[in-house]
Ligand SMILES: Nc1ncnc2c1ncn2[C@@H]1O[C@H](COP(=O)(O)OP(=O)(O)OP(=O)(O)O)[C@@H](O)[C@H]1O
């Protein structure tokens with residue numbers, strides 16, 4: 154197999170993946186802040202992390218993936234300004250934070266499942282790690298922190314190369330950081346926020362610095378270090394985390410590991426820091442802080458299968474901005490239908506792999522292991538090589554998809570051999586080609602007034618009428634269906650037969 158190279162935001166270059174622990178890959182992904190539903194832009198971050206994890210499993214590494222759930226500490230501004238996003242949501246809706254966190258965590262998990270994102274080894278919930286956060290903060294406080302009335306602050310001048318990940322803390326960057334009286338450096342950040350006197354927060358804990366709550370950056374340092382051990386291999390997140398959140402995590406990790414210099418990979422906590430670019434709308438970055446936003450459920454309600462959105466993500470490189478449009482989603486759906494039609498023919502044959510179900514694998518992902526090469530039909534060698542080269546080149550899923558389509562187009566070949574190759578590629582891309590059916594991919598909005606069974610019955614009747622050359626009946630059925638919003642698609646090259654108009 155080709156050597157896997159990944160783009161490291163820390164060095165701004167492509168680097169070969171060399172695991173810290175031979176044969177293993179340990180990955181941490183910043184999880185959602187569960188104060189609201191995730192929008193589809195947030196989910197792009199997890200499609201990306203999932204493809205990374207699947208690729209590592211496929212390359213034979215034993216994967217341990219951690220995704221956290223931020224249920225405390227994330228302020229309305231990524232730096233120190235604003236309120237806790239969860240406290241704010243709870244106050245606005247007069248609800249308990251715990252209920253809010255539970256509701257949105259479950260909504261996020263439903264999206265994870267719908268997008269065929271594998272379960273990580275651990276979902277770490279921030280509030281389960283408060284003691285560990287206090288311990289971590291205590292261990293670095295004397296050398297790296299100072300206390301103000303509002304909290305315990307990290308002094309960024311106590312570690313070398315602060316902000317190296319962000320590259321040049323721009324004036325704009327500095328401008329975003331709230332001026333707090335007594336802060337030694339503009340970029341210093343709270344690792345523990347004290348509850349202001351006379352105020353009561355729903356989520357607060359005792360600490361050596363008074364009652365309060367942890368800072369968001371502290372959470373990720375603590376959970377990643379606890380569950381994966383420093384240094385671990387890869388830390389992921391959206392590009393917005395490169396400037397502040399991850400720069401601050403690195404500073405804390407440097408302090409914790411007792412090594413101020415960033416000259417070795419070990420003390421930044423993770424060897425490779427990877428960032429997905431944004432999903433944007435014509436109007437700009439998709440953001441749930443700004444009111445209206447697109448949820449996966451909306452796509453589903455409009456009749457689009459969630460895996461069409463997954464495919465839309467895979468069509469772009471994760472480091473490129475991706476613009477969402479309904480036309481683009483429709484095009485991705487059509488492409489997925491074509492793939493499914495080609496894969497359908499293989500459904501009848503058993504995969505030569507044992508336990509052929511490659512979907513929603515267990516956390517370790519052992520079943521993404523490649524097919525032994527001596528069982529690979531020679532016709533598929535070039536496609537698998539192209540696929541491997543693309544995925545190994547910093548996860549070039551756009552090209553890998555074309556290799557999958559090349560393989561799907563191969564004719565006159567043993568079907569079991571073909572199925573094995575498609576299954577292998579699909580285990581990496583996660584499109585669930587052998588689990589989907591045509592009916593799954595039909596556009597059928599939630600508010601449609603006619604059931605699928607009724608449509609099918611009418612179509613059977615119409616087919617019979619046409620076979621009898623009874624075009625009057627056939628046309629009448631067609632018109633009747635049109636009256637109910639169903640467009641019959643005679644001669645539809647995809648053979649999907651109908652869609653809701
Ligand atoms: N438009 C986007 N496209 C891709 N990834 C995104 C986008 N917006 C946020 N992310 C990423 O989604 C993940 C979850 O983010 P989180 O739940 O903290 O969202 P948030 O910052 O509260 O949301 P928002 O910025 O939408 O208000 C993070 O890795 C973040 O970088």
Ligand SMILES: [Zn+2]
Pocket residue numbers: 182183184373390398
């Ligand atoms: Zn994080």
